[in-house]
Amino acid sequence: DVKVTQSSRYLVKRTGEKVFLECVQDMDHENMFWYRQDPGLGLRLIYFSYDVKMKEKGDIPEGYSVSREKKERFSLILESASTNQTSMYLCASSLYPGQGAREQYFGPGTRLTVT
Amino acid sequence: DAKTTQPTSMDCAEGRAANLPCNHSTISGNEYVYWYRQIHSQGPQYIIHGLKNNETNEMASLIITEDRKSSTLILPHATLRDTAVYYCIVRASGNTGKLIFGQGTTLQVKP
Numbered sequence: 001d002v003k004v005t006q007s008s009r010y011l012v013k014r015t016g017e018k019v020f021l022e023c024v025q026d027m028d029h030e031n032m033f034w035y036r037q038d039p040g041l042g043l044r045l046i047y048f049s050y051d052v053k054m055k056e057k058g059d060i061p062e063g064y065s066v067s068r069e070k071k072e073r074f075s076l077i078l079e080s081a082s083t084n085q086t087s088m089y090l091c092a093s094s095l096y097p098g099q100g101a102r103e104q105y106f107g108p109g110t111r112l113t114v115t
Numbered sequence: 116d117a118k119t120t121q122p123t124s125m126d127c128a129e130g131r132a133a134n135l136p137c138n139h140s141t142i143s144g145n146e147y148v149y150w151y152r153q154i155h156s157q158g159p160q161y162i163i164h165g166l167k168n169n170e171t172n173e174m175a176s177l178i179i180t181e182d183r184k185s186s187t188l189i190l191p192h193a194t195l196r197d198t199a200v201y202y203c204i205v206r207a208s209g210n211t212g213k214l215i216f217g218q219g220t221t222l223q224v225k226p
Contacts, residue, residue: 004158043159043216090158103149104214106158 003027004107006091012113019078021110023091030096032074033104034058034066036087043090049074050096081114088112119203124221127197133190135220137203140184147206148179149214150188152199159202159216162188193224 007022025032033048035058045058047066055066063085067075074093078085088111092104120138127133139148150162163170163177165186170177176189190197202219 042218043214045214092158103161103164105161109156109158111156 004091004093004105006089006107006110008110009108010111010113012115013078013081014115015082017078017081017114019081019112019114021076021078021089021091021112023074023076023093023107024072025074025093025105026072027093027105028071029093029105030071031094031102031104032068033092033094034064034074034076035090035092036060037090037109038087046076081112083114086112086114119205119217121201121203121217121220123218124223126223126225127190127193129195129224129226130192133193133197133222133224135188135190135201135203135222136185137188138185139203139205142183142205148177148183148186149204149206150175150177151202151204151214151216152197153202153219154196154199162201193222195224195226198222198224 004025013019031050034046035043037043044060046060046064047055047058049055049068052068052071065077088109090109091107094102094104147164147166149164151159152162153159163172163175165177165179179186200219200221202216204214
């Protein structure tokens with residue numbers, strides 16, 4: 001079974017703090033993704049990575065950065081946390097699609113509250 | 116990626132089959148139909164996907180109409196643990212990017 005783990009289930013941070021969210025997958029997947037989920041807005045893609053040290057912006061990258069130094073690990077960084085970044089953050093991974101369909105496997109999520 | 120339409124909510128009796136419909140009338144020839152579900156406060160869980168043939172795995176069956184404009188996810192013997200939001204997503208092969216989750220169908224399995 002694919003396993004995607006996230007460093008924390010719940011996190012409370014203060015405005016202006018630097019926040020690191022870690023994600024690790026154990027299936028040697030090339031692709032990794034960070035989404036945030038908010039009521040009424042669904043899941044929105046923040047960043048994704050298709051290889052080590054490679055990254056692509058998603059729909060809402062502002063205020064976030066990412067790091068992928070190793071294939072199994074993808075980190076989301078909030079450089080200076082703000083209250084509008086209070087959300088559920090979800091990490092996912094998948095094989096590189098190529099010409100086929102590739103399902104994404106999600107972690108349990110991190111509920112971040114910025115006060 | 117094509118747009119999908121699902122009912123907002125459905126009920127199902129425990130032990131009965133749950134049939135969740137999805138319309139995707141603008142689907143293109145290279146687009147797959149995926150189903151995910153999200154149990155409250157957890158990350159989405161992949162269920163099944165298909166291109167044009169019906170598919171079955173240990174969790175569910177996926178029935179795709181011949182014209183591919185709609186599909187049905189079938190949970191053959193629903194349990195209380197199947198209560199979740201179910202998302203139908205259409206996405207092209209070779210797409211390295213996002214999944215577009217709509218509002219999904221909230222399935223309530225009742226004893």
